[in-house]
Amino acid sequence: MSERISLLRAEEALLRPGVYFMQGNIAAAEAALLAGCRFFAGYPITPSNEIAEHMSRRLPQVGGYFIQFEDEIASVIALSGAAYAGVKSMTATSGPGFSLMQEGIGMAAMIEAPIVIINVQRGGPSTGLPTLVGQGDIMQAKWGSHGDYEIVAYLPSSVQEMFDLTIQAFNTAWAYRVPVIVLTDQRVGQMIEKLNVPDYNEIPIVGRRVPEEPPEEFLPFNSKYLIPPMAFAGEGYRFHVTTLTHDERGYPSTSHKVSTKLVTRLIRKIRDNEKAIGRYDSVSTDDADLVIVAYGITSRSALKAVKEARREGLKVGLFRPITAWPFPYWGLKEAVDRGADILVVEINMGQMVRVVREHFANIVNIHSMTWAPGEVPRPHDILMKIKEVYER
Amino acid sequence: MGELKLRIIGAGGHGILLAGSIIGTASILSGRDAVMTVAYSPAQRGGWSRADVIVSDERIDFPIFDNPDVLIATTQETYDLEVDNVVQEGYVIYEKDLVTPRNVPYIKQVPIPAFETAIKLGFRISANMVILGFANELLKILPHDAMINGIKARVKRKLDINVKAYESGVMLARGVEP
Structure with missing residues (x-):
C-alpha cells in the first residue's frame, strides 16, 4: 500500500x-x-x-x-x-x-x-x-x-x-x-x-504494484507485464493517460499492432486468471441428480428448498456462484460429467442461465426458473419447480 | 427454542425497528443467529413500520417469511393488516388501549397496556420496551440477560428508564402490577 x-x-x-x-x-x-x-x-x-x-x-x-x-x-x-x-x-x-x-x-x-x-x-x-x-x-x-x-x-x-x-x-x-x-x-x-x-x-489488504524502473525508464502500460505496475500522479513518473487506444507510453495510436497488444492484455489479465478470481460454494451437489444454480438472496431461498427436497428423498444440490464474472463454470463440471440436470433460479427473465448454457448446452439438460422483480421466490415456489423438473 | 418468526408492526415512532433490532442483537450476542428485514408503508408521515425478525439456535437459511409465529401490533390499522397472517397456534400481542381485537380461531391473543405502563414511568416512548419485556417473558424467546445486553447495545439515551420499562413488561407478563 x-x-x-x-x-x-x-x-x-x-x-x-x-x-x-x-x-x-x-x-x-x-x-x-x-x-x-x-x-x-x-x-x-x-x-x-x-x-x-x-x-x-x-x-x-x-x-x-x-x-x-x-x-x-x-x-x-x-x-x-x-x-x-x-x-x-x-x-x-x-x-x-x-x-x-x-x-x-x-x-x-x-x-x-x-x-x-x-x-x-x-x-x-x-x-x-x-x-x-x-x-x-x-x-x-x-x-x-x-x-x-x-x-x-x-x-x-x-x-x-x-x-x-x-x-x-x-x-x-x-x-x-x-x-x-x-x-x-x-x-x-x-x-x-x-x-x-x-x-x-x-483481513488481507492488497495495494498497487509499485514500479520497479526509475522514472525515466517507466512505461505506464508496459506490455512485458500482464498487469503493469501503477505510478500515481505527482510521484515523478512521466506518464500519459488516455481513453483512446494507447501504446505502452500511454500515447494514442491507431496501429493495429498496438490495438492488438492492448485489448488482448485487457482481456487476458482476467481470463488467464479466471480460476484465481472466480469463486463458488456448493451444498449437497456430490450425488445430486439436479443442481440448482442460484445467487444473492435467491440462493438463500434455494438452500431452504434444497434441504426440503432432500428431506423428501430427492437428490438435489445447490451451486452458488460467488462471482458472476468470471462465471465459475469449472465448479459445475463434476455434476455435468455425472449427467446431472441444472436448474437456474434468478429474479430476472433468464440471464445467468445463458452463461450456463454457453458452457454446458447439449451436454446436460439446463432448465430456467425465471421470476419477475419485486419479490423473492419462496422456498415453496422453488420446491414446486424442483419437483416439476425432477419428475420429468 | 428452535426458530421463531416474529413480526412487530405499528405506527412510525412507536419504536418498532428498535424493538426488532434489540431482539436480533440479543440473539446474536448470546451465540444464536438472527435476521431482520424491515418494511414501511408508502406514506412519509403517519404510516406504519414493520420489523420481521427471525431468531434461531441454528444458522438461518432464508431471511424472509410471510406468516409469523408471533405478531406484535400496536395500532388497529396494523393489527387488521396482519392478524390473519399469523400461523395456527400462533400468538398475537396487541396494545390494549389502541386495538380492539377480532375473534380469530386457532390463535392466542394477549393484550398489553404498553403505553399506559410507559406513561406511568414518565417516558411514553418506552412503550416498545414494555412490549419487549412482556413478549419475551410470556414466550421465553431469549434469556433475560441476553435481552438486557441487547438493550444496552442498542439504546443510546436514557438507558436506565428503558431497562425499567422492559422490566415492567416482564412483571406484567408474570401477572404482577409493575
Missing part, C-alpha cells in the same frame, strides 16, 4: 473486530473503510442510499473524502481520478444509476483504474421498482459498456458476504487494475444480520 494511503489509515476509527447485528449496506461501507477506501463519489439512489449516507459520515472520521456529484456519470469518472491520485475509491448505486455509470466503467477498464462499484439491484427495467428486489443487472455488469473489456463481479448473499466481498472487491480491483462490481440486491443490502468482523491481521 502506498505511503499516501497508509497515512490516511486511521485504525482507531475503523469498525472494531467483534460481532454485530448490522445492515448489509452499512457492513459494505465499513468493509470499504477497512479495505482502505478513502474516497466516495456518488449520487443518491434507493436502495443503495445507506452506503452513501454512512460513508458521508464515516469518511471524514478516517481522513477520507466524500463528494456527492451532479450525477452518476461524474461520480464514476471521479473514482478513476482518485485511483490515479493514489486513493482507493468507490461508489454505490442501483439500476438506473448503474446504467449511467457504464461509460465510466468502460473508461476505467481502458485506463486500468482500480475502482469499486456497489450495485444494490432493484426491480427494472428503467426506474422500475425503486424499493424492491431485482437481479436483472447480471448481463449489464459484464456487457454494459462498449468494446471488449473485462470486469469482475461478486454476488454477496448475506451481510457477512457484503462485508467480506467488499474487501475482496478492493483487493481484486487493485491486484488486477480493473473495475470491480459488488453485485448485490435490495434484500441482501437492506437486511440486518449477524456480522463477524475478524482481527485486522486476518
